[in-house]
Each structure stands twice: as C-alpha cells, then as structure tokens.
Amino acid sequence: MDSNETQTPAAPAQTTPRKRRWLPRLRFSLRTLIIFVLLVGSAGGLWWRWEPWYLNAALSEEISAHPAASLSLRDRLTAPDSVRAILYEDGSLWNVRNHELQPLYRFFPMGKPNTIIPRGFIDDDTVVFAWIQWKITTDKDGNRVDAVDTGYRVYSRRRPEYWWGIAWLPEFWMTLVFSVGLFWSVWRDRRSL
Numbered sequence: 001m002d003s004n005e006t007q008t009p010a011a012p013a014q015t016t017p018r019k020r021r022w023l024p025r026l027r028f029s030l031r032t033l034i035i036f037v038l039l040v041g042s043a044g045g046l047w048w049r050w051e052p053w054y055l056n057a058a059l060s061e062e063i064s065a066h067p068a069a070s071l072s073l074r075d076r077l078t079a080p081d082s083v084r085a086i087l088y089e090d091g092s093l094w095n096v097r098n099h100e101l102q103p104l105y106r107f108f109p110m111g112k113p114n115t116i117i118p119r120g121f122i123d124d125d126t127v128v129f130a131w132i133q134w135k136i137t138t139d140k141d142g143n144r145v146d147a148v149d150t151g152y153r154v155y156s157r158r159r160p161e162y163w164w165g166i167a168w169l170p171e172f173w174m175t176l177v178f179s180v181g182l183f184w185s186v187w188r189d190r191r192s193l
Helices: 030-048 163-168 170-192
Strands: 053-059 084-087 092-095 102-106 116-123 126-138 144-157
Touching: 030 170, 084 116, 163 170
Parallel strands: none
Antiparallel strands: 053 144, 084 092, 092 102, 116 126, 126 144
16 A cells, blocks of 8 residues: 555445434333322222212112111201201202201202102211102003002212312322322433433
C-alpha cells in the first residue's frame, strides 16, 4: 500500500428508522397488577352491596300462616327509632324527622296497587311486607279461576339510607385504600421502570 494514497472513510451503514409506536408500552410491576385486581374486586363488591335494603327472605303462604312468622310485628308503620316511615300506597320509605317527608328508598316499583301491604318494622333494620299476587288460570272445562298467592317479604338494612351510608360498608374502605395504593404503585413504577 502506497503511503501517498489517501484512505477514504468507509460509508456508514444505513439504519432503518424505527417506527414510532402509536401507544406507549405499558410497563408495570407485579405489585401494581395485584393492587389493580384487588381494586376491581372491591369496587365490584361495593356496587353489588350498594343498595341499603335487601330482600332477606320471601315466605310462602304456608310458612307465613304460621304464628311465628308475625310474632314480633308491630301495628305501626314507623320504625322504632321514629325516624323512618313506610308510605302505604307504594311501599316506599320516607324520612319523617322534623316533620318533613323526604324519600329514602322504594321497595317496589310504582303502578302495582293492591299487591303490597306493609306490615311494619320488626326492628330498626328489618321491615316486613305482605304481598298478594293474583293468578288467573283456567280449569279443564275452560272456566276462569282466580287464585291468590300470598306471603311475606322480609327486607333487612345493611347500611343507612342516606348518601353517607356507604361509609358503613367495608367494601367502600377497601376500594378507597386500593385506589390510593394503585396511584402510589403506578407512581413508583414510573420512577423505577
């Protein structure tokens, strides 16, 4: 090789430009995934138990005819704490504190007269309704037969009916803790990953 010859630099290798991703790559830790799954579960449980009253038992005619079924019923439609009362016409629950009527909860849909008979409160957390359900059938000769199905529906209260009543549910506090934990975990992942 002659010393007078100049060396030409080698041409740089051509690189293909990387395509930009439309969505950034999601990177998270196992801790974040576990907290997210727990948050989804607790939020689902909160949604499932959101209603303040739930149907505890439905007693048929044979059971409700037993004297023990109405053993503790009172003849009044106000709760023992004298704060809540049941409106007889539609079976809805009202707040009667300070002599002001404020709707709290509707047990049955409107438009079903003569099928709901409120019996009263057993205690502050249990209310009993009697229901009458008409069944129109025909016998083998084609004659119309009206049958009546009666019974009791027992509703139990799992939390106060007011807007702040969800604080009585453990699912509410679990959802709150897991929400804060998820934000903290995502913040840690962005700094470390």
